[in-house]
Amino acid sequence: MLTGSYDLALVLVSLCVAVLASYTALDLAGRIARSNGWNALLWIVGGALAMGIGVWSMHFVGMLAFSLPIPLGYDLTLTLLSLLIAVLSSGFALALVGQQSLPPRRLLAGTLVMGSGIASMHYLGMHAMLMQPGIDYNPWLFGLSLLIAALASGSALWIAFRLRQSAPYVSLVRAGAALLMGLAIVGMHYTGMAAARFPLGSFCGAASRGLDNNWLAIAIVLVTLAVLAIALLTSILDARLEARTAQLADSLAQANRELTQLALHDNLTRLPNRLLLEDRVGQMIAKVQREGGYFALMFLDLDGFKPINDAFGHHVGDQLLRAVAGRLRDNLRGEDTLARIGGDEFALLVALKAPEDAAAVASQQITRLAQPFLLNEQELRISGSVGIALYPGDGASHQELLINADAAMYHAKGSGKNAYSFFEHSMNTNARNHLLMLQDLRVALERGEFVLHYQPKFAASGEQPIGAEALLRWQHPRRGLLLPDEFIGLAERTGLIIGIGEWVLDEACRQMRQWYLAGHRHWRVAVNLSAVQFSHAGLLECVAATLRRHALPANCLTLEITETTAMRDADSSLAILGKLAEMGVDLSIDDFGTGYSSLLYLKRLPANELKIDRGFVRDLEQDSDDAAIVSAIVALGQALDLRIVAEGVETSGQRTFLTQLGCDSLQGYLLGQPGPAEQMAQRLPPPA
Incomplete structure (x- = not known):
């Protein structure tokens, strides 16, 4: 028998090619599993070429690593046929592991087909040497090589199917699996080579007209490495593109969820809108x-x-x-x-x-x-x-x-x-009226529908007026002249009171400037501040700017706030009232006695006067309790060195009682009803 030998370097190259081909096959199996339609078919075709060339290359590098003491060559037709068998077997394997499931029966069928393909490729490749006489095979080693081919094919299919989905550390696991698959393929090849026996006197019929060994090994290795590298690079780039696409899809889905959240939920409270x-x-x-x-x-x-x-x-x-x-x-x-x-x-x-x-x-x-x-x-x-x-x-x-x-x-x-x-159902009418009132209120200021009436204030000890209180009226185009009780609450709820209040302050100061120039320099005009207006951040600047605009001394203006407003947040009220007092503005606590006051805070308030609510004055002559309350308020005001004003004076008896009690000034229908500024000027005597 002719004794063959192996080139160890080429043997190692064949092993490397087998491992690389196995890794490529495992990676491409994952690409196929995540594709569908034409994309999956293209991956199968490309994968079959890469994997088939890789397995076939491993076989032929292994063949070229083997040498006999006779010239060797390979028939081109048979060599290409063995390559075709390798490609077709690889394509069948990739198509099989690309399925949704791999039941045992299908795995067995795939094992037989792929194992037969690898064995056929190997032994057809050996037959391409056209040895004369033919190669004699050891039946035991021949059978063992077929068994290894079948086991290697079954294992490869099962591993490729299991590792086709992306998972943590999948690349590392695939590398280990590729090493085992490569060893199995190489083991089958060299077992088959060991089974071959060449009788003495044998010669290679393809030595003179077949492929030349000198350049064949280099060409096969280079082409195979290029094909596998291209396949792997394409797979890696596709994987990155897929990952990027998935990331963009996740980002888009997250953006859609956020947009849906914004569209259907309130941004502040995260409640449904x-x-x-x-x-x-x-x-x-x-x-x-x-x-x-x-x-x-x-x-x-x-x-x-x-x-x-x-x-x-x-x-x-x-x-x-x-x-x-x-x-x-x-x-x-x-x-x-x-x-x-x-x-x-x-x-x-x-x-x-x-x-x-x-x-x-x-x-x-x-x-x-x-x-x-x-x-x-x-x-x-x-x-x-x-x-x-x-x-x-x-x-x-x-x-x-x-x-x-x-x-x-x-x-x-x-x-x-x-x-x-x-x-x-009766509320619908009220709701419609409310809505219409609100719509009218929103445009009343710019249409100039608000007017001020003035109720004079008189010194309790004489007949001379000492000023007037500005009272807001709304000259509604359809409902006529409306009193504040009919619209102030709505203005406060909607925030319109800020603009309306600023207009009242400006108009009252404008009118007071006219009275001031007419000689009434000792008068004061009183303006009521609502709770909303008093708490508004722009109040101080508004008051200062209005006084500057009308060149009016600050002590000509009295700002009235209710007792309840002043005591709602006493510390904050102290700060605001303190700054108003620093301007020189007079401050009056309106409706005194109707709310709740802390004497500790009351004595700290920089107020100039207390105003007794008309509710105590109305029944003053018949109700001893009201008389006692008014007496207590007057005594308290005098103790705190505050001016005392009583409103709602409608009878001479009320006037006499309040004057004797020590009130500083009075106002009410007995002394003068509210009316336009012109009407007030006509009723009053000229300044002294």
Whole structure:
């Protein structure tokens, strides 16, 4: 027998090629599994070429590593045929592991086909030497090589199928698996080579006309490495592109979720907004129509929020709204919806077992809101007014229910606040009137519909006026002359009172400037400040700018604030009143005795006068309690060195009693009714 030998360097090269081909096959299997349609088919075709050339190259490098003491060569046709078999076997294997599942029967069939393909490629490649006489094979080693081919093919298919999905450390696992697969393929090849026996006198029929060994090894290795490198590089680039695409898709999905969140939820409180609430109401209507039952839509408006927002700033106001949302949401059930409609308005959608259960829910929420909120070490108190619309009964659509719940809320607010009210159909008329009034109020200032009337003030000891109180009136184009009680509350709730109050202050100072130039230099004009206006951050600058604009001495202006407003936040009031006093403006505590005062704070307030409420003056002659209260107020004012003003004087007896008691000045219908500035000037004597 002819004795063969091996080139160790080429043997190692064949092993490296086998491992690289195995890794490429495993990587491409993952690409195929994540593709579909034409993309999957292209990956199978490209993978079959890369893997087939790689396995075939390993075989031929191994063949070239083997040498006999005779010239060797390889038939081109048979060599190319063995390459085709390797490519087809690889394509079948890749198509198989690209399936969604790999049951045992399919794995067995794939093992037989791929194992037969590898064995056929190997032995056809050896036959390409055209040995004469033919190669004699050891039957045991021949059978062992076939068994190794089958086991290697089955293992390769199973490993490729298991590692085709992306997972942590998958590249490292694939490298280990590729090493085992490469060793198995090389083991099959060299077992088959060991089975071959070449009798003495044999010669290679393809030595003279076949492929030349000298350049064949280099060409095969270079081409194979190039093909495998291209396949791997393409796979890696595709994987990165896929990962980038997945990342972009995740980013887009996250952006869509965020946009949906923004579109359907309030940005401040993270509660559902009006759009999502309307959808939930529609769903609840459909459910009740389908299954029966009841639900309530409640419209909740915070009482006292705007003064807090103006006094402490929007930052604290936002914190308060978030705290309110959290408190209202705490005890809700999963099927209930709390939404923020806008500003300080919330809506609550609640499923009910019976219509009367709505009262208990509304009462609970009002009670929760009544508990103080502690923000930035500041205790804040608000309340809530709730309007309730029931379904079925109070509306057939979400629009009707919202409108009717809103109307019921305004009824609750008009009835004293901090309460709830069920919708009644008569409220629709009130709601429409309210809406029309609000629309008219928004344009009344720019249309010049507001006017000031002046009620004179007189010294208690004489007949001479000492000034006047400016009283706002609205000359409504359809409703005629409206008193403040009919629109001031609405102006305060909507914030329009700030602009209206600034106009009143400017107009009163303008008129006082005319009286001042006419010789009434000892007069004072009094202007009432609402609670909202008093808490507004721009009050001080507005007062200073108005006095400068009309060149009016500060002591010609008296600003009146109610006792309740002054005591709501005494420390803050002290700071504001102190700065007004530094300007030289007179300060009056209006409606004194109707609220609650701390004498400790009262003596610290830089006020100049106390104004006795007309409610005490009205029954002064018949009610001894009122007389005692007025006497106490006068005594208190004198002790604090304050001027005392009594309003609502309508009889001579009231005037005499108040004068004798020690009041400094009086005003009321007995002395002079409110009227335009021109009318007041006509009634009064010229200045001395």
